[in-house]
Amino acid sequence: MDLNTITTVAHPESRAQLPVWAAGDAWLAGGTWLFSEPQVHLARLIDLTDLKWPALTITDTHLTISATCTIAQLDALVCPPDWIAAPLINQCCRAFLASFKIWKTATVGGNLCMSLPAGPMISLTAALDGVCTIWKAGGGEQKIPVIDFVIGSQRNRLTPGDLLRQIDVPLPALKRRSAFRQISLTPVGRSAALLIGTLDAHRALTLTVTASTVRPIQLSFKKPPDAVALRDAIAEQINDEEYHADVHGKPFWRKHMTLRLAEAIRGELLDMARP
Structure with missing residues (x-):
């Protein structure tokens, strides 16, 4: 879609050349969402x-x-x-409601900054203990774990003029056993629940819940819980109000699927850990 209110496109080549942020500005990376609908409030893009x-x-x-x-x-x-x-990388890339053509344009940072509950790059980087580096509008940097970066549906910790620079994933997180579960109302629909479990060398289990909730929620266990303990922990740490509601799934169903997928992940990781 043409953005007919844009009068200027800036092309900085370094941080020092980034223009002073003003009302009507927008960062341009892949632009797959930016150009998908009218943006009549915008006057300048910063490429x-x-x-x-x-x-x-x-x-x-x-x-x-x-x-x-x-x-x-x-x-x-x-x-x-x-x-x-590493299989989580390909699994999360394929959890997009997007064609391979969009893959070549859409960016990891854009997916995080859109902060949709179903954003699979949020799921991936949160589950792997990713940390965002943010260039602050007033100078300096801020580091925020991905699990804390998204605070609600299309809400995050960025303030006007802040720029997400990168996400750092620690190598130990990539060396953990993992299990992935995702479900949609339709075969190629938007994720209604996307859960990732990891198990480290000390048998500590981490469960990351996304898509079914308005923000990523992480549950940690020093050792794998039994089915009852897992169910109780989810009920205690995820309030009913935090389950997302839209045309892709009602909160009650998302909660049910979260419990079901979590148990499947627990079983898979326990099977992996057996001698």
Whole structure:
């Protein structure tokens, strides 16, 4: 869709060249949502592509995903053999309600910043202990765990002029056993519940609940719980008001599926851990 209110497109090549944020500004990365509907309140786009951030960087401690990394680039990442949680990357990429054409344009950062409950990049990076680096509008940086970055449906911790720079995923998180479950009302529909479980070398289990809830919610157990303890923990830590409601699923059904998928994940991880 043409944005006929735009009068200027800025092309900064470094942080120093980022223009002073003003009302009517918007960051432009993939633009798949930005150009999908009228944005009559906007007058200037700030194009991030000329910053030329490396899409993916592997260090001794982290996998760094730039905010401008496309879904296609992330999906194509060749992971080391000891990253046994790596299948989550491809599973979450395929949880998008989007065609392969969109994959080549849509960005990881855009998915986080849209902060939709069904955002699969939120699911992935939250489950793998990702940490956002935010360039603050007034200067400096702020680091926020992904699990705390999204605070509600289409709500996050960014303030006007803030820019998500990258997400750092610690390598130990990629070396945990993992299990993935996702369900939609229709075969290729938007996720109504997307849960990820991980199990570390000390048998600590972490369950990350997304899509069924308005924000990502994480439950941690020092050892795998039994079925009753898992169900009780979900009931205690997820209030009924936090289950999302829209045309893709009613809260009662999402809650039911959350409990069902969580138990399936628990069983799969326990089977993996058996000698």
